[in-house]
Amino acid sequence: MKRTIITIIVVAAALAGIMFLLNKNKAKNEAQTAVVAQKNAAVAVRADVVDTREVNTQYITNGSFSPKQEVVLSAEAAGRVIKVLVDEGDAVRAGQTLAIVDSDKQSVDLANMKANYENAKADLARYENAFKTGGVTQQQVDQAKLKVENAKNSLKSSQLSASDANISASFAGLVNKRSIEPGTYVSPGTQMFEIVNVSTLKLLVNVDEKNIGQVKVGQNIKVEATVLAGQAFAGVVKFIAPKADASLNFPVELEIKNNAANDLKAGMYGTAYFGSETKAAVLTVPRTAFVGSISSNEIFIINDGKVSLKKVVSGRSFGDYIEILSGLEKGTQVVTSGQINLLDGMAVEIIK
Missing domain, CATH: 1.10.287.470 (Helix hairpin bin)
Structure with a gap:
């Protein structure tokens, strides 16, 4: 009987010891979990500061060159082509006969x-x-x-x-494409030649709403072609769209005189430089600081480890940086990456 009581006491003591250890480990795990949870509550973001930066105030935008005149000449009457008088690449004058058709x-x-x-x-x-x-x-x-x-x-x-059966050039230019050969039978509407005039070209670019005010019809603009290093061309503003597109950009058409060698080709990538190339100190933030897009004019600022959504007034675009007209002060820390995970008042952790 005495032995049984001793055994019960030993077993109870062992169980009590086990329960003590389990409760101790549980408390330790809960404490560690709380620390981790507290640490993970801060959203990881990248940041930069609002600062006065020296920027080039010249507005630069890009587009593609297109010919001022281009036309596809088609047959107006059915018949068989007797002679083709020009080849691709040939220069033609206005009214010149390009092909003779026997209708x-x-x-x-x-x-x-x-x-x-x-x-x-x-x-x-x-x-x-x-x-x-x-x-x-x-x-x-x-x-x-x-x-x-x-x-x-x-x-x-x-x-x-x-005479309408014969095909003639409607303006002076170059034969860009020839779609017929002698003996070809053509019907009304059959495409025969493509003529382009590249002595003068057009460059269509987009100018944002912050800079469109400085663009005027008749204004002289410096133009360069990406593949023609070291060459500059004179462009003239011929058209400014009265209505912006969905991105608040205004299409602007420039007219550019080609050089004697016709180095500019339709389809080349071109750059237009609006205004003079001058440096100025401007209050700016990185382009990536804006929530969604620049047009939102919303930026998360960081203060005491937490973010708040700030409404700003943005100005001109200078490549990777955007001018701030109002709403932010120099030295303010702003979020530049991770905005998608943020809400007003959230805690953040800045990462490099």
């Missing part, structure tokens, strides 16, 4: 009109001779003259229609 219908109509005209002239000659001897009246002679005039006009119309 069966036009040829038949032209032959008929010629025959009618010659017949009307012969009839008039006979009436005039008969009138001298009193064989016909003056009215009949006048009618014969009218028929000659009508036949002459019909012949001219037929000649014009026949």
